[in-house]
Amino acid sequence: MFTKLSTAARNGAIVAAVAALSLAFAAPTFAGAACVVTQTVFDDHIYPRHCDTGQFVNKSKFLDQYCTRSAAQQFCRSVQNAGTRIRDVQANNRIRFDAELGIVVGTWGEKCGRVIIESANDGTVVTQFPELTSSGLDDCS
Amino acid sequence: MRDIALLTGGETIGQARAVLGLSDQVWSSLYQAVMGESELPRLARIWRHQYGAEADHVVEPAEIQALLDEIAALRKLHGPALARPEVADFFELFEAICREAERSHARLAFIAD
Numbered sequence: 001m002f003t004k005l006s007t008a009a010r011n012g013a014i015v016a017a018v019a020a021l022s023l024a025f026a027a028p029t030f031a032g033a034a035c036v037v038t039q040t041v042f043d044d045h046i047y048p049r050h051c052d053t054g055q056f057v058n059k060s061k062f063l064d065q066y067c068t069r070s071a072a073q074q075f076c077r078s079v080q081n082a083g084t085r086i087r088d089v090q091a092n093n094r095i096r097f098d099a100e101l102g103i104v105v106g107t108w109g110e111k112c113g114r115v116i117i118e119s120a121n122d123g124t125v126v127t128q129f130p131e132l133t134s135s136g137l138d139d140c141s
Numbered sequence: 142m143r144d145i146a147l148l149t150g151g152e153t154i155g156q157a158r159a160v161l162g163l164s165d166q167v168w169s170s171l172y173q174a175v176m177g178e179s180e181l182p183r184l185a186r187i188w189r190h191q192y193g194a195e196a197d198h199v200v201e202p203a204e205i206q207a208l209l210d211e212i213a214a215l216r217k218l219h220g221p222a223l224a225r226p227e228v229a230d231f232f233e234l235f236e237a238i239c240r241e242a243e244r245s246h247a248r249l250a251f252i253a254d
C-alpha cells in the first residue's frame with residue numbers, strides 16, 4: 001500500500017501525479033475566481049470524507065497521492081481548467097465544475113472529478129471529490 | 142449526492158451507513174419549490190445546501206413527524222414537481238425512512254459530499 005512506501009517514493013508519486021494532471025490539462029484557463037483549497041476545508045472536510053477510508057464509507061475516496069493539501073490544490077485547478085470541464089452555476093450561486101481527467105483519481109476507479117467553489121468571485125473550495133459518473137461526461141470510470 | 146442514514150445509537154455521521162441518497166437532480170429540481178415556501182423550514186434546512194460541511198444535518202426523532210407534515214405540504218403546493226418519476230421515487234423511499242426512524246426512535250442524518 002501507499003502508506004508503506006518511503007517518504008521519497010511517496011513524494012515521487014505525488015510529483016508524478018501532479019505532473020500528469022498538469023500535462024493533461026494545459027487547457028484554457030477558467031476566467032473567474034481561481035479555486036483555493038484552504039487548510040481548514042482540507043483538514044475538516046475533504047480529508048475525512050474523501051481520503052480517510054475508515055469513516056464516511058459511502059463517500060468516494062481519492063487515491064493517496066491526492067490526499068495532501070498541495071495535491072488537493074493542484075486537483076482543483078486541474079478540474080477547473082480541464083478542456084472537458086463543465087461549469088454550472090447552482091441556485092445558491094455556488095459554482096460546480098465537473099471534468100474528465102483521463103487518469104484514475106479515486107479508489108473506485110473514478111476518472112472524473114467535481115469541485116464546488118463559493119461563487120464566481122470567491123474561489124474558496126467548498127468540497128471536491130472523485131466521480132464515477134457525471135452528467136454530460138462520458139469517460140468517468 | 143447527499144447520503145441519508147439512520148443513526149440508531151451513539152454513532153457519529155462519519156460512522157453512519159447510507160440507506161438513501163438525495164441526488165443532484167432531485168435536489169436541484171426542487172430547490173426553488175422548497176426554498177420559496179416559508180412554511181417549510183425543516184425541508185429548507187435540508188435543501189439549502191447540497192455540498193460542504195454546512196450541508197450535514199441531523200433530524201431528531203421528535204422532529205420527524207413535522208418533517209413528514211412538511212413533505213405533505215410540499216406535495217400539495219408543488220404536486221406536479223413531485224410527480225416526476227425520479228422525484229416521486231425519492232420521496233416514496235424518504236417518507237418510508239422517516240417513518241422507520243420515528244418507529245425506532247432513530248435520528249435521521251443528511252451527509253454531504
